[in-house]
Amino acid sequence: MRAKHRHALPGFGLTLGVCLAYLGLIVLLPLAALAWKSASLGAGEFWAIVTAPRALAAYRVTFGCAALAGLVNLVFGPLLAWVLVRYRFPGRTLVDALVDLPFALPTAVAGITLTALYASNGPLGRALEAHGWKIAYTPSGITVALVFVSLPFLVRSVQPVLEHLEPDVEEAAATLGAGRLTTLWRVVLPTLWPAILSGFALAFARALGEYGSVIFIAGNMPMVSEIAPLLITAKLDQYDYAGATAIALVLLAGSFATLLALNLLQLVTVRRRSAGSA
Amino acid sequence: MSAPRLASNALRDPWWLRLPLLMLALAFVALFLVLPLLAVFGYAFEKGVDFYFASLVDEDARAAIRLTLLVTAIAVPANTLFGIAAAWLITRFSFPGRGLLLSLIDLPFAVSPVIAGLIYVLLFGAQGLFAPWLAAHDVKIIFAVPGIVLATIFVTFPFVARELIPLMQAQGSEQEQAAITLGAGGFAMFWRVVLPKIGWGLGYGVILCNARAIGEFGAVSVVSGHIRGLTNTMPLHVEILYNEYQRTAAFAVASLLALLALATLALKQLVGWRMRRATPADGTHA
Numbered sequence: 001m002r003a004k005h006r007h008a009l010p011g012f013g014l015t016l017g018v019c020l021a022y023l024g025l026i027v028l029l030p031l032a033a034l035a036w037k038s039a040s041l042g043a044g045e046f047w048a049i050v051t052a053p054r055a056l057a058a059y060r061v062t063f064g065c066a067a068l069a070g071l072v073n074l075v076f077g078p079l080l081a082w083v084l085v086r087y088r089f090p091g092r093t094l095v096d097a098l099v100d101l102p103f104a105l106p107t108a109v110a111g112i113t114l115t116a117l118y119a120s121n122g123p124l125g126r127a128l129e130a131h132g133w134k135i136a137y138t139p140s141g142i143t144v145a146l147v148f149v150s151l152p153f154l155v156r157s158v159q160p161v162l163e164h165l166e167p168d169v170e171e172a173a174a175t176l177g178a179g180r181l182t183t184l185w186r187v188v189l190p191t192l193w194p195a196i197l198s199g200f201a202l203a204f205a206r207a208l209g210e211y212g213s214v215i216f217i218a219g220n221m222p223m224v225s226e227i228a229p230l231l232i233t234a235k236l237d238q239y240d241y242a243g244a245t246a247i248a249l250v251l252l253a254g255s256f257a258t259l260l261a262l263n264l265l266q267l268v269t270v271r272r273r274s275a276g277s278a
Numbered sequence: 279m280s281a282p283r284l285a286s287n288a289l290r291d292p293w294w295l296r297l298p299l300l301m302l303a304l305a306f307v308a309l310f311l312v313l314p315l316l317a318v319f320g321y322a323f324e325k326g327v328d329f330y331f332a333s334l335v336d337e338d339a340r341a342a343i344r345l346t347l348l349v350t351a352i353a354v355p356a357n358t359l360f361g362i363a364a365a366w367l368i369t370r371f372s373f374p375g376r377g378l379l380l381s382l383i384d385l386p387f388a389v390s391p392v393i394a395g396l397i398y399v400l401l402f403g404a405q406g407l408f409a410p411w412l413a414a415h416d417v418k419i420i421f422a423v424p425g426i427v428l429a430t431i432f433v434t435f436p437f438v439a440r441e442l443i444p445l446m447q448a449q450g451s452e453q454e455q456a457a458i459t460l461g462a463g464g465f466a467m468f469w470r471v472v473l474p475k476i477g478w479g480l481g482y483g484v485i486l487c488n489a490r491a492i493g494e495f496g497a498v499s500v501v502s503g504h505i506r507g508l509t510n511t512m513p514l515h516v517e518i519l520y521n522e523y524q525r526t527a528a529f530a531v532a533s534l535l536a537l538l539a540l541a542t543l544a545l546k547q548l549v550g551w552r553m554r555r556a557t558p559a560d561g562t563h564a
Contacts (some may be wrong), residue, residue, distance in 0.1 A: 009454055010464035015367035023382050026432050030397035033407050037400050075555045077307045082301040086289070087296060095304070096309045097543050102322075103486075104539035105315075106493025109515040109532040114313045114518045116321055124313075144507055148310055148488075169291050209390025212495035214511070216520065229392040233500060236396065241405055248393045255388045 037245040050245040052202040054222050055231060058247075062173055062228040063254065065139055066207035069146035070200050077203075078196055081195065083161040084155075099155050102148050107212025114145055132198040137219030142227065145213040151205030157199030180236020201262035205255045279445065287375030288563070297388025317537045323461045333530035341507040342515035342531070346488060349511060353430040357487050366472075369446040370454075373391070383439050386432055395500025398425055400439045421503030428495035439466035449475055456564045478553045485549065489542040493535055 038046065049055065084096050097190040102110065118125040118135040126135055135141045164189070173183040209228040227233075228251050236242040291299070307400065325332055333339060364383060370375060401407050402419035419425045453475065458465040473480075497511040502509045504518065512531060519528035522549065 009370050009458060010450060010467070011366055012371050012373075015363040016358065016373075018363040019367055019379065022363075022435075023379075026428070026435060027382055030401055031430070033400040034393075034397050076303070079299060080303050080306065087300055089300060093547075095307055098307065098315075099548050100543055100546065101311050101315065101539065104489050104493075104542040106495060106513050106532075106535045106539070108495040109493070109535050109539075110314065111316060112516065112525075112528060112532060113317050113321075115316055116525065117314065131374050131460055135388050136416065137284050148314070151310065168291055173433050180295060184291075198286065205388055209388075209393065209496075211499075213394050229496065232390075232396060234462070236399060236500060237293055239405065241400060241403070244396055245400065248390075250398055251395060252388075255305060255390070262318075 010056055014085060034245060034248065037241060038249055041242050041246060045242075046246050049243050050250050054226070055228075055247060055250075057223045058226050058228040058231045059250065059254075061139055061142065061225060062208055062251075062273070065142040065146055065227075066150075066204050066210075068143045070148055070204045072143075072147050073151050073154040074196065074200055076157045076249055077151060077199060078192060079156045080151075081158040081162055085159060086200065099152055101152075102150075103152050108151070108211070108216075110148055110213040110218035112214065114148065115141075119265060120145060136217050137221075137225065139225055141217035141219070141248065142214050142225060144211045146207040146210060146215050149210050149213050150207050153203035154196070154199040154204065158201065162193040194265065197265055198262055201258050205258040205262075208254050208258070297339070315536065315540075318533050321525065322533035324529075325526045329526060330429070330533075331494050332528045333527035334534070336527070338510065339527075339531055340508050342510045342512045343534075345483055345508075345510065346422070346492055346512040349427050349430050350488060353434055353491045354484060354488050356431055357491075358437045358438050358484055360435060361442055361483060361487075362476075363440040365442035365446050365476075366442055370451055379486060383436050383443075385433075386436050389495065390502055392494025394497040397428050398428050398432075398501055406434055420501050421505065421509060423509065425501035426498050426509060429501045430491050430494050433494050433497045434487045437487035438480065438483035439492065441479050441486070445476060447522040451495060459516075468480065478549055478556055482549045482553065485542055485545050489538065 020155060022197060049060070082101065084092060084099075115136055116122050118128070118141055120126065120129055120134075120136070122136070125134075128135055131139070131211075136162070148226075157207065169182055169187055169191075173187045209229060211227075211233075212229055215230055218230070220230055228247060232244045232247050232251070290296075290548060319465045320439070364379070368380060390469060399406060399420055402412060402425060403409065404420070406412075406420070419428070453471050454467055464471070493513055494511075498511055499514060499517070502511070502514055504514060506518070510518065516528050516532045516535070519525075519531065
C-alpha cells in the first residue's frame with residue numbers, strides 16, 4: 001500500500017507502523033477475542049442468555065435511567081449553557097470550569113459521595129425520604145448518578161453553538177415585535193436542536209456503559225436496580241465468560257446504535273444547512 | 279470566545295426572565311456539582327485532621343497510591359507517543375483506511391469501561407484465549423499489574439490524539455515543509471518545528487489522559503482482582519474501604535482524587551486560555 005503523499009513530509013512509514021501495532025494490540029486483538037467468545041456460543045444459547053428475565057430487567061434499568069437522566073439534562077444542560085454564554089454574573093468563570101467536574105472527578109469518588117448524600121442518613125436523603133421519596137438504592141439513585149455523569153455533554157455541545165450565534169436573527173425578531181420569550185422559543189431554540197440532540201446522544205451512550213458512579217448508589221438488586229454493566233461483572237465473578245460476553249454485545253450494540261443515530265443526525269443537519277445556504 | 283455584544287437590548291433577556299433562569303441554573307449547579315465536591319472534603323475530615331492523615335499513610339493506602347502512580351507513569355507516556363504518531367499520520371498524509379483509523383481511535387468512548395476490562399479477561403484470563411501459553415510460561419496478566427496497565431491504556435488512549443488531530447489539521451503543514459525543504463532531518467523537524475507548534479494542545483490532551491488514567495475504575499476493577507497491597511489502585515482502595523464501612527478513610531483517599539480533579543480543571547482552564555491566546559484566529563473546539 002503506497003500512500004499518495006501530498007507533500008514530501010517524513011514519517012509516514014514510522015507513524016503508520018506505530019498506529020497499526022498499537023491499535024492492533026490494544027483494540028483489535030481484544031475485540032477479536034470478544035467475537036471469538038460469542039461465536040463459541042450457539043445462537044440458541046446466546047438468545048437464552050440475552051433474553052433471560054434478569055438480563056431484560058438490567059437493560060430496562062440501564063436504558064430507562066440513562067434516558068431519564070438525559071431528559072433532565074436536556075432541560076438543565078442548555079439552560080446552563082445559555083446562562084454561561086449570555087449572562088454576566090460573579091463567579092461565572094468558576095461555574096464554567098465546574099461544569100467539567102464530572103469529567104475530571106473519578107467515578108468511584110462521585111459514586112460514594114452521591115451515595116453518602118442521598119442515603120437515608122445523608123442530608124439530602126433524609127430530607128427527601130421525609131417526603132416519601134427514597135433515592136439511594138433505587139433506580140432514582142441510578143438516575144441521579146447518571147445526571148451527574150452526563151451533564152457536561154449537554155452543556156459543552158450547546159455552548160459553542162450559542163457563542164457563535166449570529167445576533168441579527170434575534171434582533172430582527174425583536175424589531176418585528178416578537179416578545180423575548182417568543183424569540184427564545186421560536187428563533188433561538190430551533191437553531192440549538194441539532195447541538196442539543198447530539199449532546200443527548202453522547203450523554204446517553206456514556207450513561208449506558210457507566211459503572212463506577214452508579215454501583216454504589218444503585219443497591220444492585222437483581223431485577224430491580226441492577227445495571228447491565230454490573231450484570232457483566234457478576235457473570236465474570238462466576239467465571240461465566242460466555243454469559244458476560246453475550247450481555248456485553250447487547251450493551252455495545254446499544255452504544256453503537258446511539259452513536260450511529262448521532263452521525264446520521266449530523267449528516268442530515270449538514271445537508272439541510274448547505275441546502276439552505278445554496 | 280468573544281463575548282457577545284450584550285449592549286444590544288434585543289439580545290438581553292428582561293430581568294423577570296434573567297433572574298429566574300439564573301437562579302434555576304445556579305441552584306442546579308449547587309446541588310449537583312458544588313455540594314458533592316464539598317461533601318468529599320467534609321466527610322474526609324469528619325473524624326479530624328489526625329484521622330485524615332492516618333488514613334493516607336496507612337500501608338494499603340500507600341501501596342494503592344504507588345500502584346496508581348506506576349500505572350499512570352506507563353499509560354500516559356505510551357498514549358502520548360501514540361497520540362502524536364496518530365495525529366501526524368492522520369493530518370499529514372492521505373491513505374486508504376484513514377476514516378477507519380479515526381473511528382478506531384474514538385472507539386473507547388463508546389465502550390463501557392466494564393467491557394474494556396472484559397476483553398482483556400477473554401484474552402488473558404483463566405479461561406482466556408492465551409491462558410495455556412501464559413500458564414506454561416508462568417506469566418500473569420489478569421489479576422496482576424500488566425492487566426491494569428492494559429485496561430488503563432485502552433480507556434485513555436483517545437485523549438491525546440483527539441486533542442491533537444483538530445489542532446494539527448487547523449494549523450496546516452507549511453512550516454514543516456519549509457523545514458524539510460531547508461534540509462532539516464525528520465527528527466530535527468519534529469523537535470524544533472512540530473513540538474513547539476502543538477505544545478499547548480499536547481499539554482491539554484496529556485492532562486485529560488492523566489486524570490482519566492488515575493481515576494479509572496470500571497475497567498481496572500474487572501482485571502484487578504482487588505488484591506490488597508498488590509493490585510489495588512486508589513479508586514479500588516476507595517471502593518474497598520467504603521464497602522467495609524470505613525467511610526471516613528474512604529473519603530480521605532477520595533479527597534486526594536478530588537484534589538487531582540480540581541487541579542485538572544484549573545490546568546484545563548489555564549491551557550485552554552493559553553491556546554486561545556496562541557491562536558487568536560482559530561475557532562476550533564475540542
